[in-house]
Amino acid sequence: MNYAQLVENIKRKRSFLCVGLDTDVKKIPSHLASEEDAIFKFNKAIIDATAPYCVAYKPNLAFYESLGVEGWIAFEKTIRYIRENYPDQFIIADAKRGDIGNTSKMYARSFFEHLDVDSITVAPYMGEDSVTPFLGYEGKWVILLALTSNKGSHDFQLIKDENGRRLFENVILTARTWATPEQMMFVVGATQGQLFEDIRAVAPDNFLLVPGVGAQGGSLEEVAKYGMIKDCGLLVNSSRGIIYASQSEDFAEVAAAEAAKLAAEMSALLNTYAGI
Numbered sequence: 001m002n003y004a005q006l007v008e009n010i011k012r013k014r015s016f017l018c019v020g021l022d023t024d025v026k027k028i029p030s031h032l033a034s035e036e037d038a039i040f041k042f043n044k045a046i047i048d049a050t051a052p053y054c055v056a057y058k059p060n061l062a063f064y065e066s067l068g069v070e071g072w073i074a075f076e077k078t079i080r081y082i083r084e085n086y087p088d089q090f091i092i093a094d095a096k097r098g099d100i101g102n103t104s105k106m107y108a109r110s111f112f113e114h115l116d117v118d119s120i121t122v123a124p125y126m127g128e129d130s131v132t133p134f135l136g137y138e139g140k141w142v143i144l145l146a147l148t149s150n151k152g153s154h155d156f157q158l159i160k161d162e163n164g165r166r167l168f169e170n171v172i173l174t175a176r177t178w179a180t181p182e183q184m185m186f187v188v189g190a191t192q193g194q195l196f197e198d199i200r201a202v203a204p205d206n207f208l209l210v211p212g213v214g215a216q217g218g219s220l221e222e223v224a225k226y227g228m229i230k231d232c233g234l235l236v237n238s239s240r241g242i243i244y245a246s247q248s249e250d251f252a253e254v255a256a257a258e259a260a261k262l263a264a265e266m267s268a269l270l271n272t273y274a275g276i
Contacts, residue, residue, distance in 0.1 A: 001090050001118045002139050003182040006207070007231045009055045009088055011276055014267040016232050017259060018056035018092065018209070020239025021046065021078065022063050027244055029251050039067070039074035042251075044081055046243050049256035053263040056090035056235050057082055058209075079115055090235070091117045092143060092209070098123035098130045105133040112137045119143050121187060121209075124171050128178055135179050142184050144175050147199065149189020149212030172202045181206045188227070190218020190236065196226035205229065211237045213262075220262070224269035232274050238262060 010016050021043055025033060028042045035041060047057065059078060064071035082089050097107040097120060111120045112134070119141035122131055134142045147157055147168040157168045165173075172186055188199050190212035199208065208227055212218035213236050220236060227234055242262075246254035270276040 003207075003231075006055070006090055009090070010232045010270075013053070013055055013263070014270060014276075015053055015055055015263040016234045016236055016266050016270070017054040017262050018058050018090075018235045018237040019046070019050050019054045019242055019259060020094070020211070020237045021057055021059040021243065022239040023059070023074075023243065024063055025067065029247050029249065031249055037074070037077075039064070039071065040077045040081075042243075043074070043078045045252040046255050047078075047082060047086065049252040050242065050259040051086050051089065053256070053259040054089070056092060056237075058092040058094050058237055058239075060094040060239075061096075076115065079117060083116065090119070092235075093117040093120045096121050096123050096145065097134075098126055100126065101129040101133055104130050108134045108137065112140050119185070121145065124175060128174075131175070132178060135183055140183075142179065143209050144171070144184060144186050146172050146186040146203075147188045147192055147195065149191045149218065153189065166198075169198065169202050172199070172206075176203065176206070185209050185235070187211070190220070190223050193219065193222045194226055196223060200227060200229070205231075205233070207233050207235060209235050209237065211239075213238050213241075220265055220269070224266075224273045228269065228273040230274055232270060232276065236262075236266070 023039050023042055025039060032038050032042050059075060064075040082091055093111050111117050121143045122134055124144050159167045185207040186203055188208045188210055190210050210223050213220050242255050242258045245258045
């Protein structure tokens with residue numbers, strides 16, 4: 001999916017919601033947990049219920065890898081189901097890969113050729129040659145970790161160099177020389193608030209993947225106020241607040257209601273801050 005298609009989907013649906021499929025077999029409703037293929041059945045129900053209100057899905061690989069082969073099969077079935085039934089959805093593999101060039105090349109082949117996701121999250125610590133193998137696929141995106149939502153993000157990401165520039169700013173400025181805004185997004189946690197202004201100073205036209213709204217306490221209003229651009233430029237992720245909103249047999253309907261609520265807020269924010 002290219003930049004123009006993503007923007008068009010946001011405008012058409014009046015939503016920039018990404019639903020995180022962080023599916024934990026120990027947290028899904030008990031009536032499903034004991035069934036065969038429980039992870040995929042749960043994901044399918046969530047996807048069918050929330051697809052009208054979101055523009056992206058983001059399965060986090062850790063939740064699938066923790067189950068071994070069974071988890072990988074559920075992950076692949078989930079990707080295939082979205083591709084075949086909701087082709088307008090942007091699919092993010094939240095895998096946080098990034099290794100020496102030859103290894104990254106294999107990761108890129110796995111996710112972009114075999115699995116056919118639209119994007120993958122990548123850690124930038126090892127530098128350019130660990131990232132560029134992911135950039136050789138037309139219509140595919142790298143989503144680079146920049147300023148994350150966790151408490152420990154301040155341990156390194158805000159360290160200043162001799163010129164007073166923080167590490168996350170250096171990461172973004174350097175990475176923007178590797179790829180265009182049609183190939184690269186940045187992860188910026190919703191809990192960073194007004195720091196979105198500083199992000200936009202160094203990444204004025206890149207899309208941002210924004211986790212941390214909902215269970216982590218990030219403010220959707222602040223994200224839009226400080227981070228939105230004329231093409232929106234945001235994919236805001238909510239995981240637990242949607243997929244685990246109910247533990248009963250109505251879990252999919254409740255998930256849909258939560259997604260619809262966020263989408264309605266996003267529609268108003270698009271009008272206020274992007275004029276869309």
